[in-house]
């Protein structure tokens with residue numbers, strides 16, 4: 001399933017009309033009919049609908065919804081916001097079809113004074129005011145209509161996207177409809193995955209409108225959702241006669257004297273995610289405590305300085321030998337020795353190198369080596385770490401997640417796993433996949449260490465992009481499984497996530 005901006009949606013609509021030959025009025029009929037069907041399925045015919053219609057094609061969809069609901073015997077009132085003369089093209093056509101079907105609309109401004117009382121008797125408000133065609137601040141009379149609707153307690157269902165919310169960005173300096181439910185057309189829009197605009201959408205359901213998939217080849221951007229189907233379809237099953245070496249040799253460099261837990265979580269997650277061999281490199285005093293938690297791992301003791309890892313090049317060279325992937329970072333602390341270690345691994349390690357947590361802070365100094373590296377490099381920043389890497393604020397990163405992840409991945413030739421709600425995986429090619437699993441129970445120290453261990457295990461035996469996207473999926477999916485058992489998300493711990501990985505992985509049925 002793709003994720004699009006308003007401009008991309010308009011260009012695909014145009015290609016469908018002009019190149020494929022499916023008229024816009026048919027797409028609008030499909031859109032309105034699909035939405036009416038969902039409304040009837042969800043709310044039934046006995047509910048009363050109040051449809052508010054704007055002057056663009058989103059309003060045109062509103063006329064189709066109104067006609068189909070009336071055809072089906074539902075109680076519907078229709079109000080248009082602009083002057084009648086403003087309707088053009090397909091919206092004008094469907095306004096006429098609505099009228100010729102014997103149905104009537106009223107001007108919003110004529111009922112404005114009585115509408116709170118009218119709406120008191122109305123169950124559901126359908127918002128067909130503005131769609132993907134909005135530009136800039138919402139102008140009058142739409143701004144006042146939106147503000148009035150938001151004051152009501154009625155259930156609000158938006159067509160395509162909540163009116164006033166831009167499709168492709170989180171630029172929102174004005175009031176927009178706060179929908180309970182959004183029935184989005186054909187594909188979800190970028191703003192649904194951004195922290196600032198997501199809450200406006202409410203629950204989202206996708207309504208196909210008949211755009212042929214081959215039109216997608218005209219899109220330059222590649223953003224898509226990585227869901228259960230993608231995980232299952234891309235999963236490479238273990239061979240029935242596999243031996244340990246076939247399941248990947250994974251190295252985890254983690255844990256200073258004060259932070260043994262980070263190494264235990266990352267190591268344990270790698271083991272639980274099916275790594276054939278997991279070796280944890282840490283300070284000597286950590287080994288007994290970590291080993292009591294991660295019995296299956298092997299241990300390498302690195303030289304240290306004041307409780308922080310400071311390995312020699314010989315120690316690093318020996319550790320790298322034979323490994324498909326190495327993750328560096330959890331619980332290491334930011335020391336000059338860490339920067340040296342990261343630089344050495346970037347140059348000399350030929351497998352997949354995963355840089356997380358403290359190791360990310362070395363990247364600014366190591367930029368040119370990262371660009372020159374030919375083996376795959378993965379970085380797993382949370383928004384704060386990403387902001388540090390590009391010298392921007394966290395709010396800038398949150399508002400521009402797609403662009404930030406994509407441009408960093410392209411500039412440095414790395415895979416970026418930008419964490420947060422709807423974690424993004426950006427490939428060096430610019431291709432982006434978005435995760436839809438997970439919940440607030442994951443917002444805890446240690447949860448990133450678990451993901452790092454999972455990533456290290458999966459990249460060691462699967463292709464890199466599906467491995468990253470699927471690791472993120474399983475991490476969130478385990479949290480979703482736990483959420484079904486617990487009423488309070490706050491009680492979910494990173495260790496619980498590790499324990500639930502077998503249940504999460506069972507969707508790929510790898511016996």
Ligand SMILES: NC(=O)C1=CN([C@@H]2O[C@H](COP(=O)(O)OP(=O)(O)OC[C@H]3O[C@@H](n4cnc5c(N)ncnc54)[C@H](O)[C@@H]3O)[C@@H](O)[C@H]2O)[C@@H](O)CC1
Nearest residue numbers: 013024028056057058130131132133134135137138139160
């Ligand atoms: N043929 C098509 O292109 C299809 C489009 N569809 C619908 O059409 C929508 C896009 O249609 P449009 O491009 O006509 O745009 P919209 O319906 O989103 O709105 C554009 C209208 O709003 C006005 N407007 C723009 N910015 C504004 C602002 N800041 N404040 C107040 N008014 C503003 C414009 O003057 C124009 O009248 C989609 O969201 C979808 O609902 C669907 O019917 C499927 C087919």
Ligand SMILES: [K+]
Nearest residue numbers: 130159161163
């Ligand atoms: K809308």
